[in-house]
Amino acid sequence: MSNTANTLKIHTFTCAWCGLTATKTASDGSLRNHCPSCLHSQHVSDHVEGGPSECDGRMSPIAIAVLRTGDWMLIHRCVRCDELTSNPVCADDNQLILMRMAVRPLAQPPFPLEALGSL
Amino acid sequence: MPRRTRPRGHDDRRSQRRKDVLHEASGHRANDFRCAGCRLDVSLHAPGTAHRNHCPQCLASLHVDRRIPGDRASECRGRMEAVAVFTRPDGEWMIVHQCLSCGELSSNRIAGDDNALALVRLALRPLHDTDRASRTLINL
Ligand SMILES: [Zn+2]
Ligand SMILES: [Zn+2]
Ligand SMILES: [Zn+2]
Ligand SMILES: [Zn+2]
Numbered sequence: 561m562s563n564t565a566n567t568l569k570i571h572t573f574t575c576a577w578c579g580l581t582a583t584k585t586a587s588d589g590s591l592r593n594h595c596p597s598c599l600h601s602q603h604v605s606d607h608v609e610g611g612p613s614e615c616d617g618r619m620s621p622i623a624i625a626v627l628r629t630g631d632w633m634l635i636h637r638c639v640r641c642d643e644l645t646s647n648p649v650c651a652d653d654n655q656l657i658l659m660r661m662a663v664r665p666l667a668q669p670p671f672p673l674e675a676l677g678s679l
Numbered sequence: 680m681p682r683r684t685r686p687r688g689h690d691d692r693r694s695q696r697r698k699d700v701l702h703e704a705s706g707h708r709a710n711d712f713r714c715a716g717c718r719l720d721v722s723l724h725a726p727g728t729a730h731r732n733h734c735p736q737c738l739a740s741l742h743v744d745r746r747i748p749g750d751r752a753s754e755c756r757g758r759m760e761a762v763a764v765f766t767r768p769d770g771e772w773m774i775v776h777q778c779l780s781c782g783e784l785s786s787n788r789i790a791g792d793d794n795a796l797a798l799v800r801l802a803l804r805p806l807h808d809t810d811r812a813s814r815t816l817i818n819l
Contacts, residue, residue: 655815
């Protein structure tokens with residue numbers, strides 16, 4: 561593969577949040593929708609009406625949803641318009657941020673967990 | 680005790696203040712809904728929130744809102760399943776709902792009488808799949 565500036569532009573994008581330059585496809589061949597380092601994304605498509613969105617706001621990762629297959633989905637929320645999206649987690653996504661997101665609600669339960677007895 | 684003769688103006692004023700009617704303890708069945716997930720009869724009155732939008736037992740909801748919570752502008756009416764919880768900066772737990780019919784997502788505050796076990800089960804889901812969780816921890 562050639563490393564010319566043109567090839568870089570076609571195959572990579574620069575994260576608007578942390579500035580990382582990442583490949584547009586992940587190692588498993590899937591298309592990236594978020595930065596593998598900070599997991600932030602950009603609001604570019606309208607999920608209610610369909611088609612592109614003019615919002616262009618920053619989408620921050622807020623939660624992990626688990627599919628019946630066991631795969632993790634990353635839930636993003638647009639900081640500008642509050643729209644939510646769900647996208648597959650990539651193999652090389654930042655594991656520390658993913659894990660922190662997964663355990664955060666349990667670190668701040670709305671009720672004492674001891675009261676539940678055995679789960 | 681209800682008064683037998685009420686001034687007309689009083690009735691008119693009451694019919695315009697919908698929120699007061701919803702919160703009355705008179706048990707109007709018209710204000711309840713039957714959960715699409717577990718068939719529980721649910722009262723719209725929920726402690727700690729102005730408006731209940733999910734079943735306190737199974738956490739399921741209905742796709743009735745379009746863009747803004749409470750706008751009731753969606754015609755989908757699909758069943759919405761609780762798929763994740765997250766914590767707001769102020770520490771409050773929020774539920775992410777996803778519509779089983781159209782895939783739309785929404786986030787909602789938990790209510791004071793939501794089933795605690797159902798909430799914790801939901802929060803534990805990403806850690807439940809031990810393979811995935813331990814792989815993630817090893818990779819740290
Ligand atoms: Zn980034
Ligand atoms: Zn947006
Ligand atoms: Zn229910
Ligand atoms: Zn729907």
